[in-house]
Amino acid sequence: MNVKEYIASGIIESYVMGLLTETERKEFEAVCVQYPEVAMARSSFEQVLEDQLLADAKQPPAHLKQQVFERVTTTGADSYTENIEEERTPVRSMGAWKWIAAASIILMAASIYWAFDINKKNKELQSKNNELETRLKQSNDRLAASQSGTGSNSPRSDFKMATITEGTNASVSIYWDTLSKDVYLIINNMPKTPSDKQYQLWALLPEEGAAPLDLGMIQLKQERLLYRMKNVQNAKAFAITVEPRGGSKSPTTTPMVSSIPVSL
């Protein structure tokens, strides 16, 4: 797949603005998982759209706020749960044939689950593989671009990649768009922190003696592949430390620093 063409095709805007069919939406989401550049382009369009719409905000009538709050606090979550329960078919006493039907449904569900599980494992392996392929391709693209001396025509983004690894069990990739200054992070593998600790990302600044700049906390969560961190104007490398939950003003533990300094 040509990622650049895909990004420029209008599919990102269609997705964000809710104009894709269910199938197209699922496909797009799968592509985002495989190609981080697509997810980043999506995120940057979302930001542009959000900024525009916030700039055009018109204040709604003041009484609405109170009405909304009354509805969420009084009839809030409870009535909603009830509604969901109502939609489920209640279990009533059933004749023998119904038990047989029920048993076959359970059997079917079990086999679907089994098939799904195998499929899921297969997909996981595939997506790891794709991710590695993508990264290889991105590195090659960047290499090609730097060798030819020109990038694409009027680029909107120019990603630098840095990797932070420690031993075999910690690996994080950081993508920094040196044009928009956006910073994205992908966790390949990170050990869990104790519940009162969190990982925090820092930028090491090029200026001599400058303190590391906080780029935000990393919420370790499964299946969350791409994090958007705080922007940074200039950085010579990135680092991660373990900090008390909520973060620190400056690093308090020995940082894991990106192996290859980012070069502009």
Place this chain on the structure above:
Amino acid sequence: MSTKNTYEESELVAALRQKDSGAFTYLYDHYSGALYSVIRQIVPDAELVNDVLQESFVNIWRRMDSYDETKGRLFTWMLNIARNAAIDKTRSKAFQQGQKQVPLDGELIQPGVRPGIDDIGLKKLIYKLKEEQRQLIDLSYFQGYTHEQIAQALHIPLGTVKTRIRSALTQLRALLS
């Protein structure tokens, strides 16, 4: 209940999932104006606009657990909830009884530009597009017609509708940034 003045998006999402009303206050204060503007561009009746905004925020509060940050930003998710609610409202029976129903049958009515509503935001931007592109975005985004319905009404092949809408959206994006 503490009301913070600023939130990182991830903090805000976490607090909303915990049903933190301070976070919801922040969410409402910060985003209701933007959603209100968009809803007004879709729903012509001012009273109904208020209903839709209310319903949207109640849904945002209740459905917070279904928000998935890997699929997009919080605002995008909220915007789609509000847009869907607005389009549903214009389709609902109550609305159609009170308003002249406008079937999409080739007779495309071009409503006038309402000051403060259609001359701001995305509506304003789409007027900078070619007429054909403007019409496609208006029908699909603001009126919520499916690509199939548009293809039928305009007698254009479905594939062409899709291509034209995507190209119109990339133009729109260029106007945004």
